[in-house]
Amino acid sequence: MEKTNKGSCHCGRVTFGLRAELGAIVECNCSLCSRKGALWHGNDGAHFEILTGKDDLVLYQFGTMTAKHYSCRQCGISTFSRPRIAPTAWVVNVRCLDGVDISSLKTHAFDGQNWEQSAQRFVQSRTQGAV
Numbered sequence: 001m002e003k004t005n006k007g008s009c010h011c012g013r014v015t016f017g018l019r020a021e022l023g024a025i026v027e028c029n030c031s032l033c034s035r036k037g038a039l040w041h042g043n044d045g046a047h048f049e050i051l052t053g054k055d056d057l058v059l060y061q062f063g064t065m066t067a068k069h070y071s072c073r074q075c076g077i078s079t080f081s082r083p084r085i086a087p088t089a090w091v092v093n094v095r096c097l098d099g100v101d102i103s104s105l106k107t108h109a110f111d112g113q114n115w116e117q118s119a120q121r122f123v124q125s126r127t128q129g130a131v
């Protein structure tokens with residue numbers, strides 16, 4: 001059964017829901033994610049919903065300007081992004097979800113410092129059903 005996880009930024013202006021089984025999370029070592037300390041859960045967008053605070057979101061882009069990284073303008077917390085690997089999808093920062101025991105989840109490393117090679121491997125493993 002998929003459960004709806006609720007999440008928020010620190011000040012509570014931005015809230016969101018993620019309907020998903022939190023099977024595994026992704027730790028990316030790119031220049032942005034490593035500084036944020038964000039851990040990501042990918043999902044197909046249909047299960048993700050911004051509940052409040054759309055007007056409080058700040059967009060940050062860098063490099064190829066493909067990914068869209070959102071944070072709260074008030075407290076600065078990065079709640080979710082549209083990743084470069086799937087620009088129409090959303091990934092959620094698992095650290096912003098309520099009541100999630102991160103140590104109980106399996107973590108996959110994504111080598112964002114070598115994005116092109118990592119993305120290729122990631123897409124291949126998905127089509128083979130490994131992820």
Ligand SMILES: [Zn+2]
Pocket residue numbers: 009010011012013014072073074075076077
């Ligand atoms: Zn906030």
